[in-house]
Amino acid sequence: MTLTEPPTQVSGRPTVPWSWYSDPAILAREMERIFRRSWQYAGHVGELQGPGSYFASATGPVPIVITLDGDAALRGFINVCRHRGAIVATDARKRRTLQCPYHAWTYGLDGCLRAAPRGGDDPAFDAERMGLVPVSVDTWGPFVFANPDPRAEPLSSALGDLPEVVAEHGLDVDSLRFDQRAHYEIRANWKIAIENYLECYHCPVSHPGFVEVVDERRLELQAAGLRASQFAPAHPRSLEGRGPIDAQGELQISQFHLWFPNMKFNVYPGNPNLSIGPLWPTGPVTSAGYLDYFFADTTDQKWIDDLFELDNQVGAEDVALVEAAQRGSSAGIIERGWVLGGAETLIGHFQDYVRDELNLDRA
Numbered sequence: 001m002t003l004t005e006p007p008t009q010v011s012g013r014p015t016v017p018w019s020w021y022s023d024p025a026i027l028a029r030e031m032e033r034i035f036r037r038s039w040q041y042a043g044h045v046g047e048l049q050g051p052g053s054y055f056a057s058a059t060g061p062v063p064i065v066i067t068l069d070g071d072a073a074l075r076g077f078i079n080v081c082r083h084r085g086a087i088v089a090t091d092a093r094k095r096r097t098l099q100c101p102y103h104a105w106t107y108g109l110d111g112c113l114r115a116a117p118r119g120g121d122d123p124a125f126d127a128e129r130m131g132l133v134p135v136s137v138d139t140w141g142p143f144v145f146a147n148p149d150p151r152a153e154p155l156s157s158a159l160g161d162l163p164e165v166v167a168e169h170g171l172d173v174d175s176l177r178f179d180q181r182a183h184y185e186i187r188a189n190w191k192i193a194i195e196n197y198l199e200c201y202h203c204p205v206s207h208p209g210f211v212e213v214v215d216e217r218r219l220e221l222q223a224a225g226l227r228a229s230q231f232a233p234a235h236p237r238s239l240e241g242r243g244p245i246d247a248q249g250e251l252q253i254s255q256f257h258l259w260f261p262n263m264k265f266n267v268y269p270g271n272p273n274l275s276i277g278p279l280w281p282t283g284p285v286t287s288a289g290y291l292d293y294f295f296a297d298t299t300d301q302k303w304i305d306d307l308f309e310l311d312n313q314v315g316a317e318d319v320a321l322v323e324a325a326q327r328g329s330s331a332g333i334i335e336r337g338w339v340l341g342g343a344e345t346l347i348g349h350f351q352d353y354v355r356d357e358l359n360l361d362r363a
Helices: 024-035 155-159 162-168 190-197 301-329 345-358
Strands: 040-044 053-056 064-068 074-078 097-099 106-108 113-115 134-140 143-147 176-186 220-224 227-233 253-259 263-267 273-283 286-296
Touching: 024 273, 024 345, 040 064, 040 273, 064 143, 134 155, 162 227, 162 253, 162 263, 176 273, 176 301, 190 253, 190 273, 190 286, 190 301, 190 345, 220 345, 227 345, 263 286, 273 301
Parallel strands: none
Antiparallel strands: 040 143, 053 064, 064 074, 074 134, 097 106, 106 113, 134 143, 176 286, 220 227, 227 253, 253 263, 263 273, 273 286
16 A cells, blocks of 8 residues: 555544444454454564574464574464464474474474374375465565564565655664563554554643653654655653653654554654554454564663653553553444544554455445
8 A cells, every 4th residue: 555745634534433443244244354464573683592492473463483494594384283283383483493392393483394193104105395384575774573474565565665764754773682582462453553553633631641741733744655654853851851851862753653554663863762463363352462663872771761761651551541442442333434534644554454355434
Protein backbone atom coordinates (compact mmCIF):
# COMPACT_ATOMS: atom_id res chain seq x y z
CA MET A 1 0.00 0.00 0.00
CA THR A 2 1.26 3.49 -0.81
CA LEU A 3 0.44 6.36 1.51
CA THR A 4 1.02 10.03 0.90
CA GLU A 5 3.35 12.45 2.65
CA PRO A 6 2.25 14.59 4.38
CA PRO A 7 -1.02 12.92 5.42
CA THR A 8 -4.01 14.12 3.43
CA GLN A 9 -6.86 13.27 5.80
CA VAL A 10 -8.14 16.73 6.69
CA SER A 11 -11.66 15.73 7.67
CA GLY A 12 -12.97 13.01 9.92
CA ARG A 13 -14.56 9.74 8.93
CA PRO A 14 -16.23 6.69 10.51
CA THR A 15 -13.94 4.02 11.90
CA VAL A 16 -13.86 0.43 10.73
CA PRO A 17 -16.73 -1.53 12.33
CA TRP A 18 -16.11 -2.04 16.02
CA SER A 19 -16.95 -5.71 15.55
CA TRP A 20 -13.52 -6.00 13.90
CA TYR A 21 -12.00 -5.58 17.35
CA SER A 22 -13.54 -8.80 18.69
CA ASP A 23 -14.65 -10.99 15.78
CA PRO A 24 -12.66 -14.27 15.53
CA ALA A 25 -13.34 -14.39 11.79
CA ILE A 26 -11.63 -11.02 11.31
CA LEU A 27 -8.63 -12.22 13.30
CA ALA A 28 -8.39 -15.35 11.13
CA ARG A 29 -8.42 -13.14 8.02
CA GLU A 30 -5.72 -10.87 9.55
CA MET A 31 -3.55 -13.89 10.27
CA GLU A 32 -3.81 -15.08 6.67
CA ARG A 33 -3.60 -11.75 4.86
CA ILE A 34 -1.37 -9.68 7.17
CA PHE A 35 0.77 -11.64 9.60
CA ARG A 36 1.65 -14.53 7.27
CA ARG A 37 2.65 -12.14 4.48
CA SER A 38 4.41 -9.22 6.16
CA TRP A 39 7.90 -8.44 7.38
CA GLN A 40 8.15 -8.60 11.17
CA TYR A 41 10.79 -7.44 13.63
CA ALA A 42 12.26 -10.75 14.81
CA GLY A 43 14.93 -9.58 17.25
CA HIS A 44 18.47 -8.24 17.14
CA VAL A 45 21.78 -9.67 15.96
CA GLY A 46 23.13 -9.67 19.53
CA GLU A 47 20.90 -12.66 20.22
CA LEU A 48 23.17 -14.70 17.96
CA GLN A 49 26.48 -15.95 19.35
CA GLY A 50 28.48 -16.06 16.14
CA PRO A 51 28.51 -18.74 13.43
CA GLY A 52 26.92 -21.93 14.66
CA SER A 53 24.16 -20.34 16.74
CA TYR A 54 20.46 -19.57 16.66
CA PHE A 55 17.69 -17.81 18.51
CA ALA A 56 13.97 -18.45 18.69
CA SER A 57 12.17 -15.25 17.84
CA ALA A 58 9.73 -14.07 20.49
CA THR A 59 7.67 -12.38 17.81
CA GLY A 60 4.23 -13.89 17.28
CA PRO A 61 1.93 -15.03 15.97
CA VAL A 62 4.08 -17.02 13.49
CA PRO A 63 6.87 -18.95 15.30
CA ILE A 64 10.24 -18.32 13.67
CA VAL A 65 13.83 -19.35 14.41
CA ILE A 66 16.81 -17.34 13.16
CA THR A 67 20.05 -19.22 12.49
CA LEU A 68 23.65 -18.34 11.66
CA ASP A 69 25.34 -21.39 10.18
CA GLY A 70 29.07 -22.07 9.95
CA ASP A 71 29.07 -20.40 6.53
CA ALA A 72 27.95 -17.17 8.29
CA ALA A 73 24.72 -17.17 6.28
CA LEU A 74 21.77 -15.68 8.15
CA ARG A 75 18.65 -17.79 7.67
CA GLY A 76 15.15 -18.03 9.04
CA PHE A 77 12.67 -20.88 9.31
CA ILE A 78 9.21 -21.60 10.59
CA ASN A 79 10.00 -22.85 14.09
CA VAL A 80 7.76 -25.91 13.77
CA CYS A 81 8.90 -29.53 13.57
CA ARG A 82 7.85 -31.27 10.37
CA HIS A 83 6.95 -34.39 12.35
CA ARG A 84 4.10 -33.55 14.72
CA GLY A 85 4.14 -29.76 14.81
CA ALA A 86 6.02 -29.12 18.04
CA ILE A 87 7.99 -25.91 18.54
CA VAL A 88 11.64 -26.80 17.91
CA ALA A 89 13.72 -23.97 19.42
CA THR A 90 12.72 -22.15 22.60
CA ASP A 91 15.79 -20.06 23.42
CA ALA A 92 19.10 -18.76 22.06
CA ARG A 93 22.05 -21.14 21.90
CA LYS A 94 25.45 -21.65 20.34
CA ARG A 95 24.86 -25.02 18.80
CA ARG A 96 25.18 -26.36 15.26
CA THR A 97 21.86 -28.20 15.26
CA LEU A 98 18.25 -27.67 16.28
CA GLN A 99 16.60 -30.57 18.05
CA CYS A 100 12.88 -30.94 18.58
CA PRO A 101 12.20 -31.76 22.26
CA TYR A 102 9.26 -34.02 21.35
CA HIS A 103 10.84 -36.89 19.38
CA ALA A 104 14.41 -35.61 18.88
CA TRP A 105 14.15 -34.87 15.19
CA THR A 106 17.35 -32.91 14.53
CA TYR A 107 17.88 -30.19 11.94
CA GLY A 108 20.99 -28.39 10.76
CA LEU A 109 21.17 -24.63 10.92
CA ASP A 110 20.58 -24.73 7.17
CA GLY A 111 17.14 -26.22 7.92
CA CYS A 112 17.87 -29.69 6.56
CA LEU A 113 16.67 -32.68 8.54
CA ARG A 114 19.78 -34.46 9.83
CA ALA A 115 18.26 -37.20 11.99
CA ALA A 116 14.86 -38.72 12.71
CA PRO A 117 15.02 -41.62 15.18
CA ARG A 118 13.54 -44.78 13.63
CA GLY A 119 12.90 -42.93 10.39
CA GLY A 120 14.76 -45.70 8.61
CA ASP A 121 12.03 -48.14 9.63
CA ASP A 122 9.54 -46.32 7.40
CA PRO A 123 10.09 -47.12 3.70
CA ALA A 124 7.96 -44.13 2.65
CA PHE A 125 9.92 -41.64 4.76
CA ASP A 126 11.90 -39.08 2.70
CA ALA A 127 14.19 -37.02 4.94
CA GLU A 128 15.16 -34.66 2.11
CA ARG A 129 11.59 -33.37 1.92
CA MET A 130 11.16 -32.89 5.68
CA GLY A 131 13.41 -29.93 6.39
CA LEU A 132 12.28 -26.82 8.23
CA VAL A 133 10.17 -24.46 6.13
CA PRO A 134 12.26 -21.41 5.12
CA VAL A 135 11.19 -17.79 5.54
CA SER A 136 12.61 -14.55 4.20
CA VAL A 137 15.13 -12.93 6.54
CA ASP A 138 17.23 -9.75 6.41
CA THR A 139 18.69 -7.04 8.62
CA TRP A 140 18.68 -3.28 9.06
CA GLY A 141 21.59 -2.28 11.26
CA PRO A 142 21.43 -4.45 14.41
CA PHE A 143 17.79 -5.42 13.77
CA VAL A 144 16.69 -8.77 12.33
CA PHE A 145 13.47 -9.07 10.32
CA ALA A 146 11.63 -12.11 9.00
CA ASN A 147 8.71 -12.65 6.65
CA PRO A 148 6.88 -16.00 6.57
CA ASP A 149 6.56 -15.58 2.80
CA PRO A 150 9.81 -16.92 1.25
CA ARG A 151 9.03 -14.90 -1.89
CA ALA A 152 8.44 -11.61 -0.08
CA GLU A 153 9.57 -8.30 -1.50
CA PRO A 154 13.04 -7.26 -0.25
CA LEU A 155 13.17 -5.81 3.25
CA SER A 156 14.74 -2.64 1.88
CA SER A 157 11.70 -2.07 -0.33
CA ALA A 158 9.30 -2.66 2.56
CA LEU A 159 11.24 -0.35 4.89
CA GLY A 160 11.06 2.43 2.33
CA ASP A 161 12.55 5.64 3.65
CA LEU A 162 12.37 4.68 7.34
CA PRO A 163 16.16 4.18 7.79
CA GLU A 164 16.88 7.53 6.12
CA VAL A 165 14.23 9.37 8.14
CA VAL A 166 15.56 7.91 11.39
CA ALA A 167 19.11 8.97 10.53
CA GLU A 168 18.05 12.43 9.35
CA HIS A 169 16.53 13.01 12.79
CA GLY A 170 19.83 12.30 14.50
CA LEU A 171 19.86 8.61 15.42
CA ASP A 172 22.66 6.29 14.30
CA VAL A 173 21.22 2.83 14.95
CA ASP A 174 24.60 1.14 14.46
CA SER A 175 26.10 3.10 17.37
CA LEU A 176 23.66 1.72 19.94
CA ARG A 177 24.08 -1.22 22.32
CA PHE A 178 21.31 -3.51 23.47
CA ASP A 179 20.25 -3.00 27.09
CA GLN A 180 17.18 -5.10 27.84
CA ARG A 181 13.86 -6.46 26.60
CA ALA A 182 10.51 -5.66 28.22
CA HIS A 183 7.48 -7.88 27.56
CA TYR A 184 3.86 -6.83 28.06
CA GLU A 185 0.33 -8.17 27.57
CA ILE A 186 -2.88 -6.26 26.91
CA ARG A 187 -6.50 -7.36 27.24
CA ALA A 188 -7.42 -5.63 24.01
CA ASN A 189 -7.42 -6.26 20.29
CA TRP A 190 -4.07 -5.50 18.67
CA LYS A 191 -5.58 -2.81 16.41
CA ILE A 192 -6.97 -0.83 19.35
CA ALA A 193 -3.49 -0.78 20.89
CA ILE A 194 -1.89 0.27 17.59
CA GLU A 195 -4.42 3.05 17.06
CA ASN A 196 -3.73 4.40 20.53
CA TYR A 197 -0.03 4.52 19.61
CA LEU A 198 -0.79 6.49 16.43
CA GLU A 199 -2.25 9.56 18.10
CA CYS A 200 -1.21 11.95 20.84
CA TYR A 201 -4.66 13.53 21.06
CA HIS A 202 -4.96 11.74 24.41
CA CYS A 203 -1.50 12.71 25.67
CA PRO A 204 -2.27 15.98 27.53
CA VAL A 205 -5.08 14.27 29.45
CA SER A 206 -3.56 10.85 30.02
CA HIS A 207 0.25 11.24 29.95
CA PRO A 208 1.26 14.22 32.12
CA GLY A 209 4.86 13.00 32.43
CA PHE A 210 5.25 12.37 28.71
CA VAL A 211 4.12 15.87 27.70
CA GLU A 212 6.74 17.37 30.02
CA VAL A 213 9.39 15.69 27.88
CA VAL A 214 7.85 15.73 24.39
CA ASP A 215 6.20 18.96 23.27
CA GLU A 216 3.07 17.49 21.69
CA ARG A 217 1.80 21.00 20.94
CA ARG A 218 4.33 21.05 18.08
CA LEU A 219 3.69 17.52 16.86
CA GLU A 220 4.32 16.79 13.16
CA LEU A 221 2.65 13.81 11.45
CA GLN A 222 3.96 12.00 8.37
CA ALA A 223 2.94 8.92 6.43
CA ALA A 224 4.87 7.29 3.60
CA GLY A 225 4.83 3.71 2.39
CA LEU A 226 4.41 1.45 5.41
CA ARG A 227 5.61 4.20 7.79
CA ALA A 228 3.37 6.32 10.01
CA SER A 229 5.45 8.81 12.01
CA GLN A 230 5.13 11.41 14.74
CA PHE A 231 7.85 13.97 15.48
CA ALA A 232 8.02 16.58 18.23
CA PRO A 233 10.77 18.67 19.82
CA ALA A 234 11.77 18.40 23.45
CA HIS A 235 9.56 20.32 25.85
CA PRO A 236 11.26 23.43 27.30
CA ARG A 237 10.63 22.14 30.82
CA SER A 238 12.67 19.01 30.12
CA LEU A 239 15.42 21.00 28.42
CA GLU A 240 15.74 22.98 31.65
CA GLY A 241 16.15 19.76 33.63
CA ARG A 242 12.70 20.00 35.25
CA GLY A 243 11.01 17.10 33.43
CA PRO A 244 10.96 13.36 34.12
CA ILE A 245 14.10 13.01 31.96
CA ASP A 246 16.71 15.57 30.97
CA ALA A 247 16.18 16.23 27.26
CA GLN A 248 19.50 18.01 26.80
CA GLY A 249 21.65 15.88 24.51
CA GLU A 250 22.34 14.91 20.92
CA LEU A 251 18.69 14.28 20.06
CA GLN A 252 16.49 17.35 20.09
CA ILE A 253 13.59 15.80 18.19
CA SER A 254 11.59 12.81 19.36
CA GLN A 255 10.45 10.33 16.74
CA PHE A 256 7.81 7.65 17.07
CA HIS A 257 7.21 5.42 14.06
CA LEU A 258 4.77 2.62 13.40
CA TRP A 259 6.02 0.40 10.60
CA PHE A 260 3.01 -1.50 9.31
CA PRO A 261 1.58 -3.68 10.42
CA ASN A 262 2.83 -3.68 14.01
CA MET A 263 6.40 -2.53 14.73
CA LYS A 264 6.92 0.38 17.13
CA PHE A 265 10.10 2.47 16.89
CA ASN A 266 10.48 5.03 19.70
CA VAL A 267 13.13 7.68 20.25
CA TYR A 268 12.94 10.20 23.09
CA PRO A 269 14.80 13.53 23.02
CA GLY A 270 18.09 13.68 24.91
CA ASN A 271 20.80 11.02 24.85
CA PRO A 272 20.83 8.44 22.01
CA ASN A 273 18.12 5.93 22.80
CA LEU A 274 15.72 3.59 21.09
CA SER A 275 13.01 1.10 21.91
CA ILE A 276 11.84 -1.14 19.09
CA GLY A 277 9.47 -4.05 19.03
CA PRO A 278 6.32 -5.70 17.73
CA LEU A 279 2.77 -5.97 19.01
CA TRP A 280 0.71 -8.95 17.87
CA PRO A 281 -2.67 -10.60 18.46
CA THR A 282 -2.88 -13.52 20.89
CA GLY A 283 -6.66 -13.75 20.44
CA PRO A 284 -9.55 -11.61 19.20
CA VAL A 285 -9.48 -9.41 22.33
CA THR A 286 -5.93 -9.95 23.62
CA SER A 287 -2.49 -8.98 22.41
CA ALA A 288 1.13 -9.10 23.48
CA GLY A 289 4.37 -7.40 22.61
CA TYR A 290 7.85 -6.49 23.66
CA LEU A 291 10.30 -3.65 23.31
CA ASP A 292 14.05 -4.00 22.88
CA TYR A 293 15.84 -1.03 24.44
CA PHE A 294 19.10 0.31 23.05
CA PHE A 295 21.36 3.13 24.29
CA ALA A 296 24.71 4.68 23.45
CA ASP A 297 27.68 3.32 25.41
CA THR A 298 28.22 6.75 26.94
CA THR A 299 24.69 7.11 28.29
CA ASP A 300 24.56 7.63 32.06
CA GLN A 301 22.77 4.88 34.00
CA LYS A 302 20.64 7.36 35.91
CA TRP A 303 19.37 8.79 32.63
CA ILE A 304 18.49 5.29 31.47
CA ASP A 305 16.71 4.59 34.77
CA ASP A 306 14.74 7.83 34.43
CA LEU A 307 13.68 6.90 30.89
CA PHE A 308 12.52 3.46 32.02
CA GLU A 309 10.50 4.99 34.84
CA LEU A 310 8.80 7.37 32.40
CA ASP A 311 8.24 4.71 29.74
CA ASN A 312 6.78 2.25 32.25
CA GLN A 313 4.43 4.95 33.51
CA VAL A 314 3.27 5.83 29.99
CA GLY A 315 2.87 2.13 29.17
CA ALA A 316 0.67 1.50 32.21
CA GLU A 317 -1.45 4.52 31.37
CA ASP A 318 -1.89 3.30 27.80
CA VAL A 319 -2.83 -0.23 28.87
CA ALA A 320 -5.64 1.16 31.01
CA LEU A 321 -6.88 3.29 28.11
CA VAL A 322 -6.94 0.59 25.45
CA GLU A 323 -8.46 -2.03 27.75
CA ALA A 324 -11.29 0.38 28.53
CA ALA A 325 -11.74 1.02 24.80
CA GLN A 326 -11.93 -2.73 24.23
CA ARG A 327 -14.66 -3.13 26.81
CA GLY A 328 -16.72 -0.32 25.32
CA SER A 329 -16.30 -1.25 21.66
CA SER A 330 -17.15 -4.88 22.44
CA ALA A 331 -20.53 -3.98 23.96
CA GLY A 332 -22.15 -4.55 20.57
CA ILE A 333 -24.54 -1.60 20.77
CA ILE A 334 -22.66 1.04 18.75
CA GLU A 335 -21.55 0.01 15.26
CA ARG A 336 -18.67 2.41 14.66
CA GLY A 337 -16.72 5.28 16.11
CA TRP A 338 -15.15 8.36 14.52
CA VAL A 339 -11.59 9.15 13.43
CA LEU A 340 -10.89 12.86 13.78
CA GLY A 341 -9.26 14.68 10.93
CA GLY A 342 -5.96 16.27 11.86
CA ALA A 343 -4.98 14.79 15.22
CA GLU A 344 -6.01 11.24 14.29
CA THR A 345 -4.92 11.27 10.67
CA LEU A 346 -2.46 8.39 11.13
CA ILE A 347 -5.24 6.19 12.49
CA GLY A 348 -7.10 6.78 9.25
CA HIS A 349 -4.07 5.63 7.27
CA PHE A 350 -3.69 2.53 9.44
CA GLN A 351 -7.34 1.63 9.04
CA ASP A 352 -7.00 2.07 5.26
CA TYR A 353 -4.08 -0.36 5.36
CA VAL A 354 -6.10 -2.93 7.30
CA ARG A 355 -9.11 -2.51 5.00
CA ASP A 356 -6.96 -2.95 1.92
CA GLU A 357 -5.10 -5.99 3.25
CA LEU A 358 -8.35 -7.68 4.30
CA ASN A 359 -10.16 -6.47 1.15
CA LEU A 360 -13.15 -5.47 3.25
CA ASP A 361 -15.31 -2.44 4.06
CA ARG A 362 -14.18 0.16 1.55
CA ALA A 363 -17.49 2.04 1.84
